[in-house]
Each structure stands twice: as C-alpha cells, then as structure tokens.
Amino acid sequence: MPNWKQLQRLIVNGYRSLYRVNETFFEGVTELPSGSVLTLRGNTESHPERYWHPQITRNNSLTFGEAVERCRHTVIEAVRLRLRADVPLAFCMSGGIDSNTLNIIYNLADFVNKLAFGLVIWAAAMQNTSLSKR
Known part of the structure; x- marks a missing residue:
C-alpha cells in the first residue's frame, strides 16, 4: 500500500x-x-545489525596544515578510485559543498571520457534564487 x-x-x-x-x-x-543489514531467517523476528563501526582516533601530532593535506589527499584518492571506467561517467550534483568538491576534483583530474552534469532540484533552485535576491 x-x-x-x-x-x-x-x-x-x-x-x-x-x-x-x-x-x-x-x-x-x-x-x-546507515551501516546496517537485515538478515531474514524463516518466520523468526529479525532486527537490524550494524556491520560498520567507525573507529575514530585522535592524532594530536598532526599540525593543522598536515591534517588539511591528509584530508585533501584522501578525498582526491577516493574520487580517483571511484571514477575508473571504460565508459563515459556522470554524477548527480545537489549544489552542496560535497558535490561541488567532487565536481572540482573530477574536472581538474585528467580522465578520459569525462562528462559532468548537475541536477538542480526545484526547491534548491528556488532557495538559491531567493538568497541571491537579498
């Protein structure tokens, strides 16, 4: 229903x-x-189980600049690994900081068959339009 x-x-x-x-x-x-799986076995009651438990450790030996560089390198490497393909690629952009960061990395990289496009949601477009008029 x-x-x-x-x-x-x-x-x-x-x-x-x-x-x-x-x-x-x-x-x-x-x-x-997020990070959960549900396994069904017969007619028994089931509950979601977490399969991913992030381990966050603080590294006080890094300077701010080193932390920024490590973060930049990690994001760029993650994008590079996920953009391997033998066909043209595209991704949906919401206009937020995450998708803009990915778009910049994607367009600066030297990939064959690049294709980037943005999908503008009506509500987001209206919100941005009203902000730009202020």
Whole structure:
C-alpha cells in the first residue's frame, strides 16, 4: 500500500526531505539505519545489525596544515578510485559543498571520457534564487 505522506514530502519539499524520517514509499516498510543489514531467517523476528563501526582516533601530532593535506589527499584518492571506467561517467550534483568538491576534483583530474552534469532540484533552485535576491 502506498505511503501517501512520503509521496507528499517528495512533491512539496523535494528529495532532501525524504531522509529526515525512516519511512519509505510503502506503508509499514521502513529504511534500515546507515551501516546496517537485515538478515531474514524463516518466520523468526529479525532486527537490524550494524556491520560498520567507525573507529575514530585522535592524532594530536598532526599540525593543522598536515591534517588539511591528509584530508585533501584522501578525498582526491577516493574520487580517483571511484571514477575508473571504460565508459563515459556522470554524477548527480545537489549544489552542496560535497558535490561541488567532487565536481572540482573530477574536472581538474585528467580522465578520459569525462562528462559532468548537475541536477538542480526545484526547491534548491528556488532557495538559491531567493538568497541571491537579498
């Protein structure tokens, strides 16, 4: 059965509003938490289990500049690894800092068959338009 509330969220507020709740487009079906898996075995009750537990360690020996350089290198390397392909590539850009960072790295890199395009969501465009008029 359709979840009309979730469909209304999408139409009125755009796709970004969908992830503020764990509902889906189907009534009674919810999303799993990030980094979780659900294994079904017969008729027994099941619960999501975390498969990823991030390990955060503080390194006080790094200077600010070293931390910035390490972060820059890590992001660039992650993008480089994920852009390996023998076909033209494209990705969806929301206009936020994450997608703009990826776009800059992507366009500065020397990749064959580059294709970047942006997808502008109506709500985001309206928000940016109203901000630019101030």
